[in-house]
Amino acid sequence: MKIFYAKYILPITSEMVEDGAIVIDGNRIIDFGAREEIDSKFKDVERKINLKNALIMPGFVNAHTHLELSGVKIKEVSDFKDWLYQIIKQRKRLFNGRGVAGKIKFIKTFAERKWKRTVKRRIEEMINSGTIAIGDVSNTGKLITMLLRVPMKIQIFIELISFIEERGVEFFNVLKDLVHNVNEVVKKHNLQREFKISLSPHAPYSVSETLFKLIKNFNGDSKTSVHLAEVIDEVEFIKNGSGFFRSFLIERNGFDYSWKPPGVSPVKYLDQIGFLDKNILAVHCVNVDDEDIEILSKRNVSICTCPRSNFFLKVGKAPVRKFLDNNINVCLGTDSIASNRDLNILNELKFAREFYKDVSNEELIKIATLNGAKALGFDDICGSIERGKDADLIYFIIPNDLKKNEIYDFIFESSVCGRLG
Ligand SMILES: [Zn+2]
Structure with a gap:
């Protein structure tokens, strides 16, 4: 199991999370939410990857x-x-x-x-x-x-x-x-x-x-x-x-x-x-x-x-x-x-x-x-960040000072991103 930290998490099916964390086991999303909340729930997880100024979201279809x-x-x-x-x-x-x-x-x-x-x-x-x-x-x-x-x-x-x-x-x-x-x-x-x-x-x-x-x-x-x-x-x-x-x-x-x-x-x-x-x-x-x-x-x-x-x-x-x-x-x-x-x-x-x-x-x-x-009939396993879905997630490295309301513009101006995993 590992935890990824990022400044923003965009789950699609729920509100954007600021200073968030996602817990992944294999290729499965176990949990996600605010950093402190996840840290207190998953104290024993040793592998922690801090992406810092990043946005994590579901991959595209x-x-x-x-x-x-x-x-x-x-x-x-x-x-x-x-x-x-x-x-x-x-x-x-x-x-x-x-x-x-x-x-x-x-x-x-x-x-x-x-x-x-x-x-x-x-x-x-x-x-x-x-x-x-x-x-x-x-x-x-x-x-x-x-x-x-x-x-x-x-x-x-x-x-x-x-x-x-x-x-x-x-x-x-x-x-x-x-x-x-x-x-x-x-x-x-x-x-x-x-x-x-x-x-x-x-x-x-x-x-x-x-x-x-x-x-x-x-x-x-x-x-x-x-x-x-x-x-x-x-x-x-x-x-x-x-x-x-x-x-x-x-x-x-x-x-x-x-x-x-x-x-x-x-x-x-x-x-x-x-x-x-x-x-x-x-x-x-x-x-x-x-x-x-x-x-x-x-x-x-x-x-x-x-x-x-x-x-x-x-x-x-x-x-x-x-x-x-x-x-x-x-x-x-x-x-x-x-x-x-x-x-x-x-x-x-x-x-x-x-x-x-x-x-x-x-x-x-x-x-x-x-x-x-x-x-395509894959919505039970991908397309959003939800507990139990596959971790088919991507990330964008964002500027330090990027505000919440500038996130979408940043995505639209990008041509490449990373795959989480
Ligand atoms: Zn065609």
Whole structure:
């Protein structure tokens, strides 16, 4: 057992503690509170580490990443459509193959080693900025072994993309076996607490209704991520069956001519097919109306906002203030390096503060910690400083004279922090 002392402790679920102490046993938080109180309660603890001018808080949760896309380089885009064509080209270059897991012929040797090194650098970038849990979308399953070993809580979403029903069912059968096999390994090594894997549909414009239902049914109580209402063309396609996504799918031989457009918004469509509930993590939700927000709130859906990605792709700004006012669990994601400069969650927070001026500092910090943990199903073990939770904690060395009301500004101005342990 050991005790850490720090000038400030920010637990998230309770008031900030000044001149505080945290008692940790292994990786478990035993107790925390004012220094004198902890000292009198834990007289026998010999290992005492005084961080002095420091702030201790729970680590951050990056609820939406695509680590597989590390290595993709897209400098500038004119809009989402331009990005989509660029990313398809780059993915081909990266994976040299046709698509989903098992079928990808990845260039082994040099290219693969180089790619994995890039992924490792991105993981380091996440850890150095205080990330302790991630929700990572994977199309190939190629990083599972690596992610089983990283010191973060991991939720992998194996993503399926197919608007053509039969093709989707075929992919589903392959990938459900993959999830099953990984879960066997996870159980064998007793990693269920910190490592989760499930299937995920890509988006309403790229996944058939049948596939949405198959995935939902297969996942049961597992968390399921979906890109939702990211771009206005998605709304047009689901409402009227027309516009960019129709021609895009036709061009790629992926359109189903027997399909009838649902005639409603993407959010309403997913609700009508029974997809939305508390286990759904809807990513982006930029192009939603008040009725959509009401549905997302009623169904207890979590929303992951990715401000730098949305800005880069010029798709608009998510109404985060309205989400919060409607009691929606909002969390934060960097998205992939294909639509962002880096995977540094502190940089994402910094941008979010400028982007969402009507969201308070306190709210943003909760969005980046506890809310993310809740969205990924890790809130029973991380996301806040509470007795019994894992000590997935970070610290910032602060200036001598930093006042309590300057703490948040200090966090937002930082780009690196330390991991307690
Ligand atoms: Zn994404």
